Amino acid sequence: xxxxxVTGGAGFLGxxxxxxxxxxxxxxxCLDNYFTGNKSNIIHLLDNKYFELIRHDIINPILLEVDxxxxxxCPASPPHYQFNPVKTVKTNVMGTLNALGMAKRVGARILxxxxxxxxxxxxxxxxxxxxxxxxxxxGIRSCYDEGKRVAETLCMDYHRQNNVEIRIAxxxxxxxxxxxxxxxxxxxxxxxxxxxxxxxxxxxxGEQTRSFCYVDDLIKGLITFMNxxxxxxxxxxxxxxxxTIKELATTIIQLTNSNSKLxxxxxxxxxxxxxxxDISLAKEKLHWSPTIELQTGLKNTIxxxxxxxCKKN
Ligand code: NAD
Ligand code: UDP
Numbered sequence: 001x002x003x004x005x006v007t008g009g010a011g012f013l014g015x016x017x018x019x020x021x022x023x024x025x026x027x028x029x030c031l032d033n034y035f036t037g038n039k040s041n042i043i044h045l046l047d048n049k050y051f052e053l054i055r056h057d058i059i060n061p062i063l064l065e066v067d068x069x070x071x072x073x074c075p076a077s078p079p080h081y082q083f084n085p086v087k088t089v090k091t092n093v094m095g096t097l098n099a100l101g102m103a104k105r106v107g108a109r110i111l112x113x114x115x116x117x118x119x120x121x122x123x124x125x126x127x128x129x130x131x132x133x134x135x136x137x138x139g140i141r142s143c144y145d146e147g148k149r150v151a152e153t154l155c156m157d158y159h160r161q162n163n164v165e166i167r168i169a170x171x172x173x174x175x176x177x178x179x180x181x182x183x184x185x186x187x188x189x190x191x192x193x194x195x196x197x198x199x200x201x202x203x204x205x206g207e208q209t210r211s212f213c214y215v216d217d218l219i220k221g222l223i224t225f226m227n228x229x230x231x232x233x234x235x236x237x238x239x240x241x242x243x244t245i246k247e248l249a250t251t252i253i254q255l256t257n258s259n260s261k262l263x264x265x266x267x268x269x270x271x272x273x274x275x276x277x278d279i280s281l282a283k284e285k286l287h288w289s290p291t292i293e294l295q296t297g298l299k300n301t302i303x304x305x306x307x308x309x310c311k312k313n
Contacts, residue, residue, distance in 0.1 A: 001025055001026055001027055001050075002026050002027070002067040002068055003026070003027045003029070003065070003066045003067050003068075004021050004026050004027065004028050004029070004066060004067065004068045004069075004070070005028075005029045005031060005064060005066040005068070005069045005070070005102075005108075006018050006021070006028060006029070006030050006031070006070045006072060007031045007032070007058050007069070007070070007071050007072055007073035007095070007099060008031075008032060008037065008058075008071075008072035008073035008074060008113075009028075009029075009030030009031060009032055009037070009042065009053075009072070010030060010032035010034060010037030010038060010039060010041050010042050010053075011032065011036055011037035011041070011072065011076070012037075012041070012076070012174075012176075012178050012179050012180065012183075012215070013072055013076075013113070013171075013174065013215065013218065013219070013222075014030065014032070014037065014041075014070075014072045015030075015037070015041035015042050015178055016176070016178065016215050016216070016219050017070060017072070017219055017222065017223075018030050018042055018045060018051065019042075019045060020219050020223065021223070022045060022048055022050060022051055024223070025050075026050070027050045027051075027052075028045075028050065028051050028052070029052045029053075029054060029064060029066065030042055030045075030051065030052070030053050030054070031054045031056050031058065031062070031073070032053075032054075032055065032056075032073070033055065033056065033057040033058070033073075034055065035075055035080070036075045036076070036077070036080050036180065036183065038180065039053075041178050058071075058073040058091060058094075058095035058098055058099065059087075059090045059091055059094040059095050059098070060098070061098050061101065062098065062102070063102070063105075064102060064106075065106050066102070066106060066108050067108055067109070068108055068109050068110070068111070068226060069099055069102060069103055069108050069109070069110040069111070070110075070111050070113070070222065070226070071095070071096060071099040071110060071111065071112050071113060071151075072113040073091060073095050073099075074088065074091050074092055074095070074113070074144075074147070074148075075088060075091075076115075076185070077183045077184040077185045078141065078144075078184060078185075078268065079183075079184035080183065080184060081143060081144040082140055082141075082143070082144075085140075085142075085143035086143070088143040088144055088147055089143050089146070089147045091147070092143075092144075092147030092148055092150060092151045093147060093150050093151070093154070096112065096150075096151040096154050096155070097154060099112075100154055100155065100158045100164060100166075103158070103164050103165070103166075104158060104162050104164050108165075109165040109166075109167065109226065110155070110164065110165070110166055110167070111166075111167040111168075111169060111222065111225065111226045112151055112152065112155050112166065112167065112168050112169065113169060113171055113222075114148050114151065114152050114168050114169060114170045114171065114234060115144075115145075115148050115170060115171055115172075116170055116171065116172040116173070116236070116238065116275055116277065117135075117141065117144055117145040117148055118133050118135070118145065118148055118149050118152065118170060119131055119133040119134065119135075119272075119275075120133045120134040120135030120136065120145055120270075120272065121134050121135075121136075121270060121271075121272040121273060122134055122272065122274065122275065125274050125276060126240065126242075126276040126277060126278040127236065127275070127276065127277055127278060128236075128278040128280075128281075129170065129233070129234050129235060129236060129278075129281055133149075135149065136270050139269055139270040140268070140269050140270065141269070141270045152168055152234065155168055156168075159232060165232075166232050166233075167225050167226055167228075167231075167232055167233055168232065168233040168234035168235070169221070169222055169225055169233060169234070169235060169237050170233075170234050170235065170236045170237065170238075170277075171213075171218065171237050171238065172210075172211055172213055172236065172237065172238025172239070172275065172276075172277045173185075173186075173187075173210045173211065173212050173213065173238065173275070174212070174213045174214070174215055174218045174238070175187035175188070175212055175213070175214065175215065175297065175298075175301060176214055176215030176216070176297060176300065176301050176304075177215070177300060177301055177303075177304035178215075178304070179301070181305060181308060181309060186210070186245060186248065187212065187248070187252075187298075187301065188305075189201065190248060190249055190252045191252055191256070191298075191301060191302055191305045192305060192309060193260055194252050194253055194256040194258035194260050195256055195258065195302070195305055195306060195309050196309060197258055197259045197260055198260060199260060199261055199262070199263040200249045200252075200253065200260045200261070200262050200263065201263060201265050202245055202246060202249060202262055202263065202264050202265065203245070203264075203265050203266065203267050203268060203271065204245075204264070204266070204267030204271065205246075205264065205267075206244060206245045206246030206249065206262070206264070207244050207245075207246065208244065208245055208267075208271060208272065208273050208274065209242045209243060209244050209245070209273075209274045209275060209276065210242070210243065210245065210248075210275050211238055211239055211240055211241055211242045211243070211275060211276045211277060212239060212241070212243065212248070212294055212297070213237070213238045213239035213290050214239070214290065214292035214294075214296070214297030214300070215297075216292060217239065217290035217291060217292050218237055218238075218290075220288065221237040221282065221286065221288045221290075222237065224286045224287075224288050225237070225282075225286055225288075228285065228286055231285050231286075235281050235282050235285065235286070236277040236278060236279050236281065236282060237277075237279070237282055237288070238277035238279065238290075239277075239290040239292075239294075240276055240277055240278070240279055241293070241294060242274075242275075242276040243294065246262070249262055250262075251294065251295070251298065252298060252302075255295070255298055255299060255302055256302055
């Protein structure tokens with residue numbers, strides 16, 4: 001049994017991860033400041049005597065004795081990370097420093113939840129780990145993109161300087177149950193809108209693409225990577241099936257039997273035009289690839305959202 005810290009453990013990915021790690025007979029400490037996470041995501045775990053919950057902001061140091069750290073604390077949706085961009089940078093820089101400091105002190109292995117955003121608006125397609133990216137350092141997405149890039153730098157420097165055992169996972173758009181319906185990301189927005197027969201808000205012309213990974217696949221990838229010896233990454237974790245945002249909207253309308261209409265809103269600044277992971281490294285090193293197709297994953301997510309959203313006619 002390992003003692004494992006999950007920062008951001010009350011969030012979308014963190015809560016699935018806590019659940020899975022407990023199922024695998026680990027002791028789990030979930031740390032969260034509840035900025036975008038919610039106690040309701042992990043409330044069902046509170047009866048488990050191997051689960052602990054700590055309300056703490058990771059930008060402040062904390063002393064804990066653990067074997068592994070998954071550093072997920074950071075708002076992930078553009079409206080949330082842009083709400084207080086200075087805080088987003090602090091979470092990525094000071095938060096990651098504190099997590100790495102803990103890993104160094106207690107000899108824990110640490111997995112950093114990095115992102116496809118380190119590639120910015122990519123000039124290379126699909127994106128491979130050796131691509132250095134095309135990131136605007138002064139735009140509205142920079143607090144997140146550059147924050148995550150510095151977090152990767154810190155991981156590499158703690159590894160080179162202090163032999164900290166790091167793992168850098170570049171996560172591509174992931175969706176599933178327990179996404180916050182008001183979080184502002186595209187899958188949660190479209191499903192909420194479709195279930196309530198509200199207009200579906202497409203930003204730009206809807207021809208921009210994303211590649212959507214179902215949460216269960218992603219969590220398996222993260223745990224496999226954490227426990228893989230002699231491979232620090234960075235490694236892309238995501239589903240290479242690429243869709244336009246308009247295709248996503250029409251699929252969700254069809255799966256929900258919705259009367260919603262598509263409406264078009266301005267494209268936010270620096271919104272990446274195309275995104276698709278090259279996952280050959282994950283396949284080679286981790287023997288991991290996603291198995292859940294978009295339609296199946298969306299159906300599960302829609303079921304979850306139906307439970308929490310009052311359906312209008
Ligand atoms: P989320 O917003 O649901 O979860 C983030 C969690 O971190 C929340 O519970 C939030 O309250 C907590 N948090 C934020 N700032 C904190 C702080 N200063 N101290 C303590 N806790 C804090 O987002 P998610 O989708 O679960 O993402 C989890 C991680 O994975 C993030 O680091 C995100 O950047 C990364 N990631 C996610 C995706 C994705 O598609 N879901 C893609 C790339 C990277
Ligand atoms: N998007 C959209 N309508 C929405 C929310 C998002 O068209 O209501 C678009 C957004 O402009 C982007 C894509 O969907 O092109 C994915 O957005 P999301 O915020 O989910 O993630 P990210 O841009 O960080 O990949």
